[in-house]
Amino acid sequence: MATANAASKTTMQRFLDGVEKVGNMVPHPVIIFLILIGIVIVLSAVLGAFGAAVSYERINPDTHAVEQASTSIRSLLNVEGIRFLYSSLIPNFMSFTAVGLMIAAMIGAGVAEESGLVTALIRKLVIVSPSWALTYILAFVGILASIAADAGYLVLIPLAGVAYLAVGRHPLAGLALGFAAVAGAFTVNMLIKPLDAVLVEFTNDAAHLVDPGRSIGLASNVWFSIASVLFLTVVVAFITDRIIAPRLGEYDPAAAEGGVQAQGATLSEQESRGLRFALYGLIGLLVVFLLLTIPSGAPLRNPDTGELIGNSPFMNGLIALIMLIFLVTGWTYGIGAGTLKTLAEVIAAIEKSIKNMGGTIFLFFVLSQFVAYFTYTNIGTVMALSLSGVLQAANIGALPLLIGFIVVVAIIDLLLTGAIAKWAIFAPVFVPLLMKLGVEPEAVLAAYRVGDSPMNAITPLNAYFALVVGFAQKYDKSAGVGTIVSLMLPYVVLMFVLWTGLFAVWKALGLPWGL
Template sequence: MSASNTAPKTVMQRFLDAVERVGNMVPHPVIIFLILIGIVMVLSVLLSLFGVSVTSEVINPETNEIEQNTVAIRSLLDGDGIRFLYVSLIPNFMSFTAVGLMIGAMIGAGVAEESGLVSALIRKLVIVAPGWALAYILAFAGIMASIAADAGYLVLLPLAGVAFLTVGRNPLAGLALGFASVAAAFTVNMLIKPLDAVLVEFTNDAARLVDPNANVGLASNLWFSIVSVLFLTVLIAFINNRMIEPRLGKYVPDKSSETYEEPAAAKLSAEESRGLRFALFGLIGLLVVFALLTLPPGAPLRDPATGELIGSSPFMNGLITLIVLLFLVTGWAYGIGAGTVRTLSDVIKAMEKAVTGLGATIFLFFVLSQFVAYFTFTNMGTVLALSLASVLQTAQIGALPLLVGFIVVVAIIDLLLTGAIAKWAIFAPIFVPLLMKLGVEPEAVLAGYRVGDSPMNAITPLNAYFALVVGFAQKYDKNAGVGTVVSLMLPYTVWIFVLWTVLFSIWKVLGLPWGV
């Protein structure tokens, strides 16, 4: 790494250095996924020949009755599999939502960055916030960014690296802190977000298998989520300050690199200050417009059927649009005030520059989307998840150990199936009724799922944004690779998983309310 540290290294630091060296020996991520595609093809053929399958109970959506459902491994090289491979190449990529989110977010973020708004805001934050508080502020912002779905990956991660660089701290540490806060705590927030509506819907369907009158509300995990946000904010910042930064040491930039940028002075110029005022005016104007579109009864962005604003309303489902406009409007307004963006052509050029820089990532996403689609087609992830669930289901243990075992199973499966919704669709009909029969409220099962689902997101290369983090890391260290990111994120993953599970267990033992 581009750092110097003469202090003796601890056993853990030496272990992480070894993880980094081994990890960086692996091939390019595209090659990795091509190899994984080959492995999935071979395994799908072998497992299907041996008739590997698993049977579980599911809910018939038409009759609302329990039925037996058998899921078998499907071969990618039989007739159906070959037809799927042939016709799905482009649909697999087009349905990979991470691509659209990334391009959309970068269009707005590109204007904000090119105009100078991002740099000015970070330096303003550095001036206003005490140095000791920077890690805590960024960790909190990263966790709260999940309200905008995946946009936090694209916005907060690069900002965290630049913020650390601006104050003379190692930008790789800032990048790791941002990634941990966005990815490893993705399922909790202090606000109700679109993901909650989907998770609660699956929970209610599963709970009604035992109690037809069961009803879990959108805020059923709110108290646990709020405490988790505060707890994880402190934990993530502590890990950064005590483990990650001491290992990385002082950052020594490679000034000969084409990507090297001289850190801007912390003090803001008169033009930059005027630009920030213009950006504030633009933000206020945008908020007024969205207030008119959301607050009045019957407003266009409310749910047309129920009139609700929170939940599955157009406003919540389209939050990425608000994020794009937020950066576009404030970036353009800043540029006008600071004199850095004067015409519409300047805005368009900033957008083009942002999208142009995504070429390598888009190609990687193309290959990654094929792997995800092929893996899903084979049913291997579903069979594995149901098999592990069956083991826990038949284990003669108490409710709390079963809950902890459930959290562990979710974490293991998250290394292969990173989608929070897809996994809960599999697990909810199994574990919610099982634990309800043991006297466990469905809210507790959902809270346990939140704990198990997130921490592994920070170390699995199957996370759609993992490769993006590798790219961000290479901006500060041209030798950075998969091993670099894994070694940075491993302490976060381990400690967040362990201590968050402990918090969950204490909450359950004390009988505290999970939410409203």
Template sequence: MAMESTAPKTTMQRFLDGVEKVGNMVPHPVVIFLILIGIVIVLSAVLGLFGTQVSYERINPETHKIEIASTAIRSLLNAEGIRFIYSSLVPNFMAFTAVGLMIAAMIGAGVAEESGLVTALIRKLVIISPPAALTYILAFVAITASIAADAGYLVLIPLAGIAYLAVGRNPMAGLALGFAGVAGAFTVNMLIKPLDAVLVEFTNDAARLVDPARTIGLASNVWFSVASVVVLTITIAFITDRIVGPRLGPYDATKAAEGTTTDQAALLSESESRGLRFAGFGLLGLIVVFLLLTVPSGAPLRNPTTGELIGNSPFMNGLIALIMLIFLTSGWCYGIGAGTVRTLTDVIAAIEKSIKGLGGTIFLFFILSQFVAYFTYTNMGTVMALSLAGLLQSANIGALPLLLGFIVVVAIIDLLLTGAIAKWAIFAPVFVPLLMKLGVEPEAVLAAYRIGDSPMNMITPLNAYFAMVVGLMQKYDRNAGVGTLVALMLPYLAGMFVVWTALFVVWKTLGLPWGL
């Protein structure tokens, strides 16, 4: 058993311990969302009875012109609402894309994990990397994993826990680090990703309300995004090494859930090394295939109309398939080389095992999908967002304070509406024209939105993967709960929000270019 840390706890550590104790009194996530569903149903009926609504300007997606619209609270207890509850049960679940992404990713990840590739890769990374650099490497990879959309949640976070365990550090800190990088910095990357295309399109529609000739490009925030990745990598690593890691202390393997492997060999065996070589050959072959499908002019995975590859293209829209194939191919090739997965039957068995382990998560997603659908149907989130936006818009303050207030409002709303696209569709027509009239370029407004949209993803239970991370933590500490995760993520939330906002203020004050 690992020795317990005898160093006295700081005030911050005692505060986080208190948050964890209180948070762990929270019921099971399924129970929480059942309660929330009941609250939404009752509240929608009360607000609908009083005719609660809000009027606002919006951009018509078909005509791209501004129009006056109103959104009213819709009751779930009238005839129409009851019909929706009854008839949408299965459609709500089928439309919850997180389920499909999770299963698709686990098809490949299951083979990679069962064959031993994941463990071997992490141990290889540990062997060749200086221990002091491992935290920074994992933080950087976690942030840039958003290029694969939600696949970063499913692949990188558990890998970070395994990596920490491999070097004798507390795997809970690794999971927290991974979650902070993937969720807390989701809107920035070193590369252009599909989300950028959608956000830029809404920004341009809003900018044309002031200047019909004003547009921004797909890479309009690329320099700020690159700088954000670097700064946030350092911030996440610092918080992990100086706050989260010391608070957790040495890992006690006796806390692990039954069946969790906590022993890691220090060196790779000959068969494992051979497996990694085979995995490399398999990955190289897959890369060649995808180069043929993407690089040539008129390649199948390019946009058939514009020919673009990065942005709105089959390649980017189906990136989860590439992630799945990378792990499936490299995992199978590793298994052949290492002798752990030899036949197609073995591969199928590995996939079945990984998907069987998702039973609890899939049930949670079923309940969560109903809550999200009911909350969206009632329009309560939209009314709240527009009301807060109206208050901020009417405040007679300068451009920079208004931008900072905008960041805060977006962050608050993100606790309820986690979708980056849905929120920007509401906020862009209000704040882009408003700030342009104050001399603020639309690129700056979009950059501010990126900051407000991401950090809160780490602590809101409405994040579709919040419960999944709780489940991953319970593998290493069977007593972990919602409070454990929230307590671990609060230092990241505070640190990332302050540092990222400070970077924005400096960037704006110095007049640095936001992108290309």
């Protein structure tokens, strides 16, 4: 990887170089997860033999009733465990939703990329945006991308790399910027998204243990979320411009397989016509979706409540809209620019994008086994409950307890990345505990959002971490796990510390969390 001149490097840059060097000495990600699978199997057998278990209260995700539960370590080397190892191989992979999301997104993205739409759009963005604003625009859009669930990982991150390359900056800095924005701020947005509905519902179930009449709404964290989006946009952009980009230095296209060249910002007449055609295609598609969503009783509204934003077919299937936007605009761009003229060429573009994912799909196969085995053993759940018990027993004030709660959630996020699964465990413990100390449930949920996000950008259990490694190798064939870890460490540390600081100030000033 091309880096800044050694003589001008700061202590932090030299430290990150060391992290990258050590990290890249580890084996291929597939081998890493095979080793981790072996560790989980052995560890489950040892802990299971000692009868490690923990009792707790949790919210039943189906009935939303608080119930007593007990979790013990389940061995993968006893009769039941061996049966699970053998019989779950294919179900584990088939239920790994990241695979389906990735393939669906790449159907559209492949057409958009092959037609030249992606490059033309990025160059148009470069033309109309001041150079200083590009980083901030990408960070802002990346944070908002969580409205489309995991689609931001598949769309925004590679686009950020292309955008940086288009302006002559190091594309790995663009990838790091995109990953930090999408993953590190995943639980906040300026809009209400499906995840909010689930988190709020679990929060209310837990709050009713103390006060049956106390409930919060979907917008209960909206002011804090909006402030967090704006604050983190500045933080991510600052880290990129002041730490990541200087460390990487000038980009050498020869580092990539076959060389990758930045293209000029000027658009040709064919490209301009293609963008106009793409705009027409986008407008036509949006008209169709407006007819499917806006009228009362529209097919994509919730059939029971009429809701559109929240729990509705539209929001639950948003990846389909993302796919169609890229597919339609990519094809119409190709017609206008003359790059994709026939349906056969469109199909060929889709096939090419799917073929290029062969290595990633195999990695996801191994990763899905590790996630399933780790979940089956209950190791992560027992660890989470043990840490929460220690924090619950601590005799400290409300704000220190909230900050301690944020730290515990962040630690556990390295092992349990699912926001809903963790909140189902933490909510009935910490919401009642803090309410008894005079802390409103909105504040507890806001604290959970802070703790649950930044670590997503560094944990290898994030299903898309390995995918980002693949994106990086497009620009630097020597890039590996260590490269991504060293790039993301400054984001993770500073986002966590500064965002926690914002939360503490917000709480100390008594500012409203939302509506």
